[in-house]
Amino acid sequence: MASILVLTGTIAVQPAICPGVELHSPVGLWQDEDAQFEIYDSHGTLSGRIVSIKSESAAEGKTRTDIHNPDPSKRARPIIGLVMMSGFVKESDTHWDHGTIYDPRSGSTYSCSMDLDGPDTIKVRGYIGISLLGRTETWTRVPGHSQ
DSSP, X not given: OHHHHHHHHHHHHHHHHOTTOOSOOSOEEEEOXXXXXXXXXXXXXXXXXXXXESSOBOGGGOBOBOTTOSSGGGTTSBSTXXXXXXXXXXXXXXXXXXXXXXXXXXXXXXXXXXXXXXXXXXXXXXXXXXXXXXXXXEEEEEEEEEO
């Protein structure tokens, strides 16, 4: 009986002993129906890059580039490897905010927040101004690619 109490007490204290250990994190490889994205730590905030897209090549076998970017000097950069999310700050165990997301299909940049919905689902919300004026996408973790 005493060993059960000690074991139970050790398990209960474990999060206090290891406060930096997160049960779930958005760091890792994610996917939607069109692409895969890597979310990673970038100097204390979270950023994300495009890892692959369903149709990597544009017409005539050319690499797909950022042709809709409002900055003409950036239109030749490849979509694969493009950092399209940045600046996310952890607000709670499941919520990251104050980030931005770039949509290479339109060349637009939006304010963005992310909410973990369990270990393998994340809701990414891009918006203009206030979060009520936006759109939410649900991404799923690529199996075997958690932090």
